[in-house]
Amino acid sequence: MKYCYKEISSRSKYDKLQIKKCHLEMGHTGSCSEFPFLEHLSKNFKRISDKIKRDSTMTTGAAWKSEDAGPNRILRWVMLASDENLKKFGINMENLKDGVVAKLREKAADYDSCIQVAIKLTWLVYQMEGAPKCPDNIKEYLESHFGEMSNITTCAICLDKIGFDLFHTAQRGKANLETCHLNPRMHDPMNVGFGHRECNIAQGNKTLDEFYEWIAAILTRSKNT
Template structure:
């Protein structure tokens, strides 16, 4: 699908161009997330999660200068330390572990937009998911392929995921989370959803590293009990 990609005015303090991701030649106004309109209207929590997870770094649980910026655009973290200081972000003043984490979450604007669309495509294929309007379905299928009802699985344990899990979050803890096959890469080919427990268990390992680690544990357990 050929996209519009016209520049959309935005109020961000960072010098970043935002673009329209409607189909080229579309009617009506330009929109950055046209495929989220249905979810935003009927399931706002889910739409907001997709936008946030696709475009923002993870948020600190506390507010302090040492914790670094809280939920900042991922593409901003591609700027140099000198450029960031112009926006009041003093990377040199942060702990190296914080800097490393922020830099690890960096991704281009284009990759973030692709992730948002991919996550939306995945959501509509969950068990119990709402039916996507035909225009949104057409848009997402043109980008990523045909929908398969109930096809979405946890990228870690491979068990099916239900759309209802989004509404079962308790005290800010989601039942399912956005996950990465390689935690250090944020693009459409590397993202999916996982049970919170599975995502925590994977940690900073790639999926291949995680499966190898688990296999080694099971092998040692079996050896010790035989």
């Protein structure tokens, strides 16, 4: 699909690093939209729509505020900027702990990849058990990117089916469904999916292949005890 790509005005101080663009098809009528594929979810399931936007475009960071903890969440493409450029935006990477810097840098991704991740996650949402019917125009948009919907979204880690209702349940304030990465150090549409919170925690910073190998080794040792 060829996008309209007209610039969308924003108040973000990071627009000098990356402008926001329209992702409707070229030649569309009506207003431009950065996330046209989220229109239905935004109106009916805003919390889910907000989660897709947040997880697609923002890093995760420290859960506390201090000079050496780093920003809690920041646009992923901002972390592609040099240390010198980041100082212009009040982010001094030299003041952060090495581990924090490494985490922020490995979560970085360009703007176009983040938008494609958002499209992929939306495509997966509508294929969950119990998900709302996807409007025809949005379904056509999503399928043009990632293929036919088959209503079989599974946890990217344990491969069990995922129900839409998991978005609405939480334990100790934590959602039971999280965005996960097959390789935690890559943020692109082929590397993301949804996973059970406990599965995502278990995988940790391992790639999915490393995690499976780790589990297999445990099972092998358990059979030999």
